[in-house]
């Protein structure tokens with residue numbers, strides 16, 4: 347099984363690699379466009395773990411370049427995220443049952459209009475239900491909607507608006523929808539796994555617990571390949 351894991355920044359990539367490593371070998375290499383990735387190999391799994399940059403555009407471009415370069419079985423967006431209280435606490439892990447571009451559309455006097463309602467494309471990708479649920483269970487993770495936003499939420503009002511529009515929301519981050527668009531173009535399944543570094547709400551960067559979230563991400567990736575192998579077994 348060959349996995350493509352797409353993170354935003356090197357710290358997230360390295361946290362995922364630490365979890366995947368186990369007894370496996372790790373080699374650094376360059377993917378097309380000069381982006382650096384670590385490749386973890388062993389026990390029937392090859393995982394290329396890429397730091398593609400922050401935001402849905404960089405994530406889509408990095409994912410598409412990697413998918414054009416090698417065959418993969420599954421694409422996984424991973425990293426840290428903001429968590430919606432009380433469902434997703436700092437230090438916990440969530441797995442997406444839906445990946446939604448929450449700011450792709452139009453404002454209107456009556457509220458936000460999703461891009462699909464404007465007649466263009468989609469703002470939602472669905473990971474395979476049985477697989478994403480099994481991975482969430484194996485990781486001891488929350489299971490619900492993960493939003494993708496180009497602008498990080500920074501006020502209580504915006505957090506409340508998003509939660510009202512997406513009742514099953516657990517987390518927001520900035521790359522999942524871009525990764526999912528590229529995966530869909532290659533007809534590949536996508537998962538999103540996020541470790542919560544901060545609550546979604548009034549911006550307070552000093553309170554982010556990035557170290558705790560990266561440790562949780564490493565723990566999650568330590569449990570990931572056994573869960574995928576079990577699901578893939580006949």
Ligand SMILES: O=C(O)c1cccc(C(=O)CC[C@H]2O[C@@H](n3cnc4c(=O)[nH]cnc43)[C@H](O)[C@@H]2O)c1
Nearest residue numbers: 354355357358400426427428498499518519520521
């Ligand atoms: O400074 C560091 O050491 C460091 C290490 C790992 C990651 C970072 C980031 O800043 C990653 C940015 C990344 O995080 C996601 N994120 C995290 N919290 C939120 C949020 O509340 N709303 C939206 N996105 C969030 C996002 O996907 C960014 O790409 C720093």
